[in-house]
Amino acid sequence: MPITIHDIAREAGVSIATVSKVINNKAHVAPDTREKVLKVMERFNYAPNASAANLARRFSRNILYADRFYKGLPYENPHMFDIICGVSHELGRKGYRLSLLNLDSPGKKPEEVVEEAIHSRVADGLIINSVFITPKVEQLLLGYDFPQICIGKPSFDTILSWIDTNNTLSSNLAVEHLISTGCRTLAFMGGRKEDCIFMDRLRGFRTAMERCGLETREEYIIYNPPEVETIFQSATALLNLPSPPDGIICTNSLMAVGTVRAIKDSGLRIPEDVSLIAFDDHPYSPMVSPQPTVIDVDLFSLGVHAGNLLLKKIRNPAMLIQTYTALPRLLLRGTTKVRA
Amino acid sequence: MPITIHDIAREAGVSIATVSKVINNKAHVAPDTREKVLKVMERFNYAPNASAANLARRFSRNILYADRFYKGLPYENPHMFDIICGVSHELGRKGYRLSLLNLDSPGKKPEEVVEEAIHSRVADGLIINSVFITPKVEQLLLGYDFPQICIGKPSFDTILSWIDTNNTLSSNLAVEHLISTGCRTLAFMGGRKEDCIFMDRLRGFRTAMERCGLETREEYIIYNPPEVETIFQSATALLNLPSPPDGIICTNSLMAVGTVRAIKDSGLRIPEDVSLIAFDDHPYSPMVSPQPTVIDVDLFSLGVHAGNLLLKKIRNPAMLIQTYTALPRLLLRGTTKVRA
């Protein structure tokens, strides 16, 4: 019932091979023949069957984006999806499609899902949250020569390719800015010790402090689980220390929300008593009071880079490990101010 | 080089037909034969080639999610992505994959992108933002018997299937709650007139007001573009009216942010002077001050429903138009309070 390349060939009075060449813009077809075939394709509103083409040419123009897509994730972490939008944008431009591979599958381990997807050759490449990169998955990818990009630097040394934000530099920026406004005792609201984003940011914090000749006090470094209530409590505790910090770095917006609340509840003023700088901007930020000074990264274009890099690896499988780190920028707003 | 069904058949000493039956859990294969084949598949780490299977069986176990995925969308509208997560979850459970079809394609109109995707039979079904449902797209879908679900009720009468939140009921809930706390003059911060979500919500607002025997004042109904600054200005203007409203309904969180700011800047107290109720909850809401009273819908499970419905339509193409509207719930928090 659906029309095929044969119908087009018959109607145009040529062979299917010629039609195929027209479809794929290959050489060895005369201009007027091409024209004739295109006319017929147009008339029949023909589009080649993707599965058949994939099978014959042995690739699918499809890329997998592997992550857990659980309920509420988009609220917790819209950043992840901005990256996805960037990837989708870039891939779409180049004629590729992006499929979501949900690793949050009941009864299956994430790496099993990944393995199955790779085996079935349903895609030409994989973009995967580095959280899921275990040595086993690494072996899988390497063993199958399966082109991939990790979102985030994997937690162990690997020859897999990855892209990430420059977390060390971000912390540097934050520290230097706070110090330039006159702060001297800086606190760091981090996340879990297992989360390498936070550990990277912490590392940057320590080196920046050292370079500025300031002491890093361990009681000013907080490891928070991703729960608003706990963050609020640890921020309150921090402010009730005998000598509380005069500047706080919040490593994500959740921490910023909790910390701001704690500061206000403690009767302190921002930025007069305590300065605050947060990571990752949000369109609502300028409308929130106080407007947070922010270290931001353009994640959409990080996604564009990821897509682009992966496509290059697909075209040239011999390509070596690729990495890319996006540069952060400082958005000056109301929670930091030069002190008297 | 990659191993095929032939390799498995040879190694297990059976025909490829039998292997295929094992793969697809079909009848007419003895238990011990099945076992033997499974062993070999396991040993060779075999997974059938998806394209070949798709071609042969004439469907792809792939679903398209069509929308514009532009930069910043996840921040503006994380809700959309919660729906996507729900769809992905449900489809994954049933062995389907979800592909993003980015309609934000340079040089191509959205409907062209949709048309091409449908023709190429790259997927078995389509989930599409109802914003893109024009009569032309409707004809396309109907003409090809292509199973689809619209996210949101289309703006014109159609026999396409859709799911949506019950916007009318949501407004009802909001109005009734505000009135029950003692408010009498209610304002409505809506979006663009072209956006049927807002128009639905507005319709619900009007009928609820009428049923409560209250007059709807036209100057209390605001149509905002999705820009924080403009919202802030129109909210300020609203509060500066000779007789300002004592309750405001904000049809999304962006409006809530802008409106709260305007109220505070006008020196008014929430909820003592002005009550406020917003649509769509956010995990940060409880940590924001004041904590907004909210009309919320579980969008993840709306997505689950969408996926489920689409799968049913695929299995049974003769199925008639399907619609589903999710029920809203009221989350009582700090921006509304019973008045003295």
Add this chain to the structure above:
DNA sequence: CCCTTATAATAAAACGCTTTCCTACCTCCT
């Protein structure tokens, strides 16, 4: 003017599955 080389076009062989017969064999009635 013949021989080589480039170009157009085609036939036919994959690509790796699913599925529809078809055969062989067994069991069960009557």
Add this chain to the structure above:
DNA sequence: AGGAGGTAGGAAAGCGTTTTATTATAAGGG
């Protein structure tokens, strides 16, 4: 004992493309 009915398994025909030879035709070179 003979036919009806059921099960296991296999041969082979697609599915709709791409691609590799291969042939026919035209163009250039000495």
